Amino acid sequence: xxxxHAILAGMLxxxxxxxxxAQRSINLSDHLLIKTSDAxxxxxxxxxxxxxxxxxDDFVTTTVYTGxxxxxxxxxxxxxxxxxxxxxxxxxxxxxxxxxxxxxxxMGDRIxxxxxxxxxxxxxxxxxxxxxxGKLTLLAKNSVAFRKKVEINDLPAKYSRSADVYYCRIxxxxxxxxxxxxxxxxxxxxxxxxxxxxxKEQKLSAKDKDDLVKLARYYNSLFANN
Numbered sequence: 405x406x407x408x409h410a411i412l413a414g415m416l417x418x419x420x421x422x423x424x425x426a427q428r429s430i431n432l433s434d435h436l437l438i439k440t441s442d443a444x445x446x447x448x449x450x451x452x453x454x455x456x457x458x459x460x461d462d463f464v465t466t467t468v469y470t471g472x473x474x475x476x477x478x479x480x481x482x483x484x485x486x487x488x489x490x491x492x493x494x495x496x497x498x499x500x501x502x503x504x505x506x507x508x509x510x511m512g513d514r515i516x517x518x519x520x521x522x523x524x525x526x527x528x529x530x531x532x533x534x535x536x537x538g539k540l541t542l543l544a545k546n547s548v549a550f551r552k553k554v555e556i557n558d559l560p561a562k563y564s565r566s567a568d569v570y571y572c573r574i575x576x577x578x579x580x581x582x583x584x585x586x587x588x589x590x591x592x593x594x595x596x597x598x599x600x601x602x603x604k605e606q607k608l609s610a611k612d613k614d615d616l617v618k619l620a621r622y623y624n625s626l627f628a629n630n
Contacts, residue, residue, distance in 0.1 A: 455563035457485035457548050459514075463492060468500070469508040480511060485548040485563060487530055489516075502529040519543065519571075519579060532571070536617050538624030539575060540592070542582075544568040544613065570616055585610040588619070595626050 463479035466489075480491040480500075489500040489509065500506075502518045509516040514533060521530035536542040547566035553559065570582040574593060582588055588610055589599050602608075602622050608615040 453553075453561035453563065455548075455565070457483050457550070457563045459484055459546060463490075464512040466491070466509060466511040468506060469510075470505055471507060480509075482511065482516070482531065482546070484546045484565075485550055489531065502531045504529055517543070521545065521579075533568075535570075535613065536620040536624070538620065539627055540620045540623045541573040542616055542620040543571045543573075543579070545571065568613065570610075570613070572620070582610055582616065585619075592623065595623060598626060599623050 459482040461481070463481050465477050466480035467477045468475045478491045478493065480489050483490055487502060490497055491500065492498070504518050504520070506518045509531070516531045517534050518529050519532045520527045521532070523530070530545065533544040533546060534541070535544055546568055549564045549566050551559075551562045551564070553561040571579045572582055572588065572591075573579050574591065580591065585603055585608060589596055589603060592599060599619065599622065603619055606615070606618060608619055610616060
């Protein structure tokens with residue numbers, strides 16, 4: 405059984421048992437895991453590689469939601485390079501792959517959701533960081549590059565954190581990559597004049613995560629009482 409089939413089989417088991425589990429604590433380790441493998445995670449680089457494939461090397465107490473179910477918290481970390489969540493149970497490390505049935509992951513002060521992301525011409529589920537929810541949803545795709553060991557120069561294998569790429573969604577529309585601020589505001593179906601003025605007063609830049617969050621939060625606030 406492939407790793408993906410193992411995960412999907414576990415997910416199907418979870419949903420088949422939902423009615424029976426509704427009144428009980430739901431343990432992630434009973435449903436959504438496979439034992440980790442270095443080769444699966446990142447190709448098994450030589451020991452001594454530089455950098456890190458993780459958002460943070462430390463495991464953080466994390467809660468996973470599937471549908472309306474809230475699963476028991478577990479220590480978890482995000483392997484950005486492999487696009488998998490790792491967590492520990494009984495002195496072993498397990499993987500949680502991105503799957504659309506995972507509706508929310510709360511990892512410390514970060515929130516992740518699963519989105520269909522187009523990569524090399526094909527759509528596949530991907531963990532994306534939710535920066536601002538609402539009528540204008542703002543997300544970030546985290547990225548880590550990997551350089552193999554260079555034998556001729558004796559350079560070790562290395563992971564390097566790349567700049568986040570930001571995406572937005574208006575209502576239920578498809579995700580769109582954020583370009584410049586003018587194009588982002590121009591894509592809004594309404595309130596463009598107010599948002600343009602706000603962005604000008606605040607001197608917001610589409611290259612800055614905090615500025616994008618400010619703009620999305622302001623836009624969404626215009627509909628707070630509607």
